Amino acid sequence: MKTFSKSPVNTQNGEIIMKLKIHGTIRQSTVDGLGIRYAIFCQGCPHHCKGCHNPETWNFQNGFYVDTDDLLKEIQKDPLLDGVTFSGGEPFLQEKPLSDLADKIHQLGLNVWCYTGFTYEQIKDSELIKHIDVLVDGPYIQELRTLTGFRGSSNQRVIKLFPMSPKTQT
Numbered sequence: 510m511k512t513f514s515k516s517p518v519n520t521q522n523g524e525i526i527m528k529l530k531i532h533g534t535i536r537q538s539t540v541d542g543l544g545i546r547y548a549i550f551c552q553g554c555p556h557h558c559k560g561c562h563n564p565e566t567w568n569f570q571n572g573f574y575v576d577t578d579d580l581l582k583e584i585q586k587d588p589l590l591d592g593v594t595f596s597g598g599e600p601f602l603q604e605k606p607l608s609d610l611a612d613k614i615h616q617l618g619l620n621v622w623c624y625t626g627f628t629y630e631q632i633k634d635s636e637l638i639k640h641i642d643v644l645v646d647g648p649y650i651q652e653l654r655t656l657t658g659f660r661g662s663s664n665q666r667v668i669k670l671f672p673m674s675p676k677t678q679t
Contacts, residue, residue: 526576526577526578527576527577527578527605527606527609528575528576528577528606529551529575529576529577529580529603529607529610530553530572530573530574530603531549531550531551531552531572531573531574531575531598532550532551532552532563532565532566532571532572533550534547534548534550534580534583535547535550536583536587537587537589537590538594541594541596541622541624541659542592542594542622542643542645543592543643543659544590544591545587545589545590546590546591546592546593546594546622547583547584547587547590547592547593547594548593548596549580549594549595549596550563550566550596550597551566551572551595551597551598551599551600551602551607552566552568552569552571552572552573552598553566553567553568553598553599553603554566554567554597554598554599554602554626555599555602556599556626556648556649558626558648558649558651559649559651560649560651560654561649562661563596563597566597566598567598577607577610577613578613580610581610581613581614584614584619585617590619591619591620592614592619592620592621592622592642593610593611593614593619593620593621593622594621594622594623594624595607595611595622595623595624597624597626599625599626599627600623600624600625601623601627601637604635604636604637605636607623607637607640608636608637608639608640611637611640612640615640620642620643621641621643622641622643622645622659623637623641623643623644623645624645625645625646626647626649627646627647629644629646629666629668632646641670641671642669642670642671643667643669643670644666644668644670645659645660645665645666645668646665646666647662647664647665648662648664648665649661649662649665650662650664
């Protein structure tokens with residue numbers, strides 16, 4: 510599994526800055542999970558699902574690095590947000606910076622959803638899974654396309670892993 514090596518990065522004053530390689534963000538999404546969400550699209554994906562909604566996120570060489578604290582500042586600016594969604598590319602290739610960011614998001618009282626092409630069984634022992642409230646797992650299969658329940662295809666599961674903040678419980 511390919512992972513990114515540029516995070517964390519030390520600053521001059523000894524603080525650790527978490528860098529995340531992303532394709533982009535959507536500040537207020539209503540299709541990437543329950544409620545109004547800040548969606549972060551990670552860069553790099555090994556799955557290459559036929560009919561993928563975000564094929565521009567596949568190439569590991571594209572995208573750009575952002576400081577997770579800068580993303581957190583953007584998230585904090587919006588009082589209407591119910592949570593944050595990690596999407597792809599493949600978020601589980603950047604576990605350390607996303608785990609750190611998810612912890613800080615939870616401290617704001619927001620929940621974290623994550624879309625992955627891996628199945629829960631493949632990632633159940635990962636570091637990032639411990640920080641996710643709702644996981645949408647499995648590869649997108651074009652022949653099983655659906656527009657219900659925040660899934661792209663019917664093989665994908667919406668798995669509630671941990672209780673969400675009272676503001677956004679289902």
